Amino acid sequence: MSWQAWLIFVPACIGMNFFPGPNNLLALVNATQAGARAALIAGFARLPVMVLMIIAVATGLELLMAQGAGALAWVRWFGAGYLLWMGWQAWRSAGQAIEFETVKRPTLGAMAWREAAVAATNPKLILIFTAFFPQFISADGNPAAQIGWMGLTFVLIEIGAIAAYAVGGHALRRWLEGGAGAAKLKRGTAMALWSAAGLLTLT
Numbered sequence: 001m002s003w004q005a006w007l008i009f010v011p012a013c014i015g016m017n018f019f020p021g022p023n024n025l026l027a028l029v030n031a032t033q034a035g036a037r038a039a040l041i042a043g044f045a046r047l048p049v050m051v052l053m054i055i056a057v058a059t060g061l062e063l064l065m066a067q068g069a070g071a072l073a074w075v076r077w078f079g080a081g082y083l084l085w086m087g088w089q090a091w092r093s094a095g096q097a098i099e100f101e102t103v104k105r106p107t108l109g110a111m112a113w114r115e116a117a118v119a120a121t122n123p124k125l126i127l128i129f130t131a132f133f134p135q136f137i138s139a140d141g142n143p144a145a146q147i148g149w150m151g152l153t154f155v156l157i158e159i160g161a162i163a164a165y166a167v168g169g170h171a172l173r174r175w176l177e178g179g180a181g182a183a184k185l186k187r188g189t190a191m192a193l194w195s196a197a198g199l200l201t202l203t
Contacts, residue, residue, distance in 0.1 A: 005136045011195075013154055016128060017161040022118045023125075027165040030111045036167045042111035043162035046119035047155055050129075054151035057129045058144040084194060091190035 018024070023046050030039035106114075119125060137146050 002138060005138070009136050009150065010153065010157075012132075013157055016132075017154070017157045018164065021124065022122055023115060024161060024165045026115060026118055027162055028168075030106070030115075031166045031168070034106065034108070034111065038108050038111065039166035040163060042108060042115050043166055044159075045112035045115040046162075047158065049116050049119040050125070050155060050158065051151070053126065053129045054133075054147060054154070057133055058147035058151075087190040087194040091187060 023043070027039050027043045030042055034042075133147055133150055136150060137143050
C-alpha cells in the first residue's frame with residue numbers, strides 16, 4: 001500500500017467510522033440509558049466481529065489476486081462506485097431526522113450482545129470490508145499483510161468512534177436530534193466519500 005493510497009484511505013475511513021450508522025447510534029442510546037462507561041465497554045463487543053470480517057477479506061483477496069491483476073481492477077472500480085453510492089446515501093439522508101429508541105435500561109451483557117449482533121448483520125459494514133479495502137491493495141505487496149495493516153487502522157479509528165459516541169452521550173445526542181448537527185455530519189461524510197472515490201480513479 002503506497003503512502004498516496006494511505007492518505008486517501010485514512011480520511012475516507014474516518015468518515016465511515018464516525019458516520020451515525022446503526023452501531024454508533026446504538027452506542028448513543030446505551031450511553032443515555034446506562035452511562036458512558038457501560039456504553040463504551042459494550043461498544044467494544046463490535047470489534048471482534050470486525051476483526052473476523054477483516055480476516056475473511058484478507059483470505060479471499062489472496063485467492064482473488066491469484067486470478068490476475070484484471071480481477072483486482074474490477075474490484076477497485078466496484079469499490080469506487082460503492083463509495084459514490086454511500087456518499088449519495090449520506091447526502092440524501094441529511095434532511096431526515098435521527099430517531100432514537102426509548103426502552104428500559106438494559107444490562108451490560110444485553111448491550112454488548114446487541115452491539116455484536118448489529119455489526120454482524122449490518123450489510124453496509126460487510127460491503128465496506130469487501131469493496132472498500134481491496135481498492136487500496138498494491139499488487140506488488142502481500143495482500144494479507146496490507147489488509148491487516150488497514151484493518152488495524154480501521155479498528156483503531158473505530159475505537160475512537162465508540163468513545164466519541166459513548167462518552168459524548170447526552171451532548172452528542174442533543175446535537176444530532178436537533179437536525180442541523182446531523183445534517184452537517186452526513187454532508188461532511190458524503191464529501192469525504194466522494195473525494196476518496198474521485199482520488200481513487202486518478203491513482
